[in-house]
Amino acid sequence: MDKSGHYQWGDGVYTLLSWFRQDRVKQAHVLVAGAGALGNEVVKGLALFGVGRITVVDFDRIELSNLTRSVLFRERDALEHRYKAEVVAERAMEINPQISVTPIVGNLFSEVGFGLYRRADVVIGCLDSRLARYQLNQLCMRAGKTWIDGSIENLTGVVRVYTPGINCYECGLSRQEFNNIMLRTGCADVAHRQASAGRVATTPVSASIIGAMQVQEAMKVIHRDDKQPAPFKTLEGKMLRYEGMTCDVNTYRFASWKRNCPSHERWAEVRQCGNLTCSMTVGQALETLRGELNTTAVEINMRNNQFVDVIASDRPDREFRVMVPDSQLQHLIDTDRELRQLSYKTVFHKHFYENIDQDFPYQELTLRQVGVPPLDVLQVSTDRGLYYVELSGDAPLYNY
Numbered sequence: 001m002d003k004s005g006h007y008q009w010g011d012g013v014y015t016l017l018s019w020f021r022q023d024r025v026k027q028a029h030v031l032v033a034g035a036g037a038l039g040n041e042v043v044k045g046l047a048l049f050g051v052g053r054i055t056v057v058d059f060d061r062i063e064l065s066n067l068t069r070s071v072l073f074r075e076r077d078a079l080e081h082r083y084k085a086e087v088v089a090e091r092a093m094e095i096n097p098q099i100s101v102t103p104i105v106g107n108l109f110s111e112v113g114f115g116l117y118r119r120a121d122v123v124i125g126c127l128d129s130r131l132a133r134y135q136l137n138q139l140c141m142r143a144g145k146t147w148i149d150g151s152i153e154n155l156t157g158v159v160r161v162y163t164p165g166i167n168c169y170e171c172g173l174s175r176q177e178f179n180n181i182m183l184r185t186g187c188a189d190v191a192h193r194q195a196s197a198g199r200v201a202t203t204p205v206s207a208s209i210i211g212a213m214q215v216q217e218a219m220k221v222i223h224r225d226d227k228q229p230a231p232f233k234t235l236e237g238k239m240l241r242y243e244g245m246t247c248d249v250n251t252y253r254f255a256s257w258k259r260n261c262p263s264h265e266r267w268a269e270v271r272q273c274g275n276l277t278c279s280m281t282v283g284q285a286l287e288t289l290r291g292e293l294n295t296t297a298v299e300i301n302m303r304n305n306q307f308v309d310v311i312a313s314d315r316p317d318r319e320f321r322v323m324v325p326d327s328q329l330q331h332l333i334d335t336d337r338e339l340r341q342l343s344y345k346t347v348f349h350k351h352f353y354e355n356i357d358q359d360f361p362y363q364e365l366t367l368r369q370v371g372v373p374p375l376d377v378l379q380v381s382t383d384r385g386l387y388y389v390e391l392s393g394d395a396p397l398y399n400y
């Protein structure tokens with residue numbers, strides 16, 4: 001009970017664990033990327049532990065086939081095609097009404113503000129594609145955060161813990177794996193990128209075993225203390241492999257950290273700017289940045305997204321005004337009847353903006369419309385060098 005006589009989650013239970021620090025757990029923020037089978041198990045575990053703040057990210061909707069291994073989903077959610085992230089958030093707060101779970105429906109790279117990664121104590125990856133892991137790794141390295149990757153297939157599961165300076169997902173990839181990922185990013189033409197992840201067979205049991213281990217490792221990261229030696233071993237720099245068919249559990253050293261890996265770039269010195277929000281127009285934002293950085297010329301580098309104004313088809317030779325961030329282009333083509341039909345017989349070429357400055361022709365669009373999510377960090381070029389500026393005016397949207 002607290003002073004006012006209310007029951008505090010975990011009172012009389014977690015307080016019996018010598019290492020458990022209720023205050024730390026309550027104040028912790030865990031970002032969970034993916035709300036599928038693993039994401040369900042992970043968020044369930046975090047809610048039961050009483051982790052005070054959880055952000056859950058997924059772009060997908062619930063299907064009937066998800067129900068066999070997703071403890072938080074119900075049949076009516078599938079029939080209503082609800083978003084996974086929203087349902088996971090809602091059900092987790094039913095389990096534990098004392099926590100706050102924020103859903104973000106979208107891509108973890110282009111639609112989650114970098115400020116949320118910066119504010120996370122630990123990130124948990126519940127993803128089903130190499131491309132998504134590659135992107136999440138890059139974001140966590142930029143933010144200097146440990147991330148805990150889980151994967152499951154049939155009765156086998158793997159947990160890997162990546163910590164900047166110790167190991168990196170990209171450094172652990174073979175050349176072939178790396179090339180396969182690159183094939184699906186950065187193409188000048190509109191590629192069919194979302195035809196993602198071949199489906200793998202998974203079971204509810206492997207999801208709960210691996211999801212539970214990810215939560216346990218996350219709790220250890222939350223309890224990490226520079227002053228005292230930890231009372232437990234962690235999977236830092238290691239991977240754990242569970243073979244359900246043979247009941248074998250093995251841990252291996254897994255520390256790949258190469259020099260010159262582009263993913264190791266750390267965005268350490270981020271300036272918080274309370275006057276900036278993603279609902280400002282480009283023109284207002286550029287003006288605010290010039291004042292904030294005390295300079296006459298600034299350029300916003302669109303690192304995770306480009307802004308596409310026009311796409312052109314070969315046959316017939318036509319142009320279409322689309323005005324969307326690159327991350328939304330495929331969806332736009334898929335949902336527009338004319339564009340979708342054309343996409344079967346022609347290649348589209350994009351006209352896009354990678355940098356936004358005073359010559360950008362659409363100054364009246366908001367930052368959000370050109371592809372900057374709330375609480376993101378802008379990479380800004382000036383004549384005095386690069387700056388990283390956070391849209392801190394968006395922080396109240398996430399109760400910060």
Ligand SMILES: [Zn+2]
Pocket residue numbers: 168169170171172257258261262263264
């Ligand atoms: Zn690396």
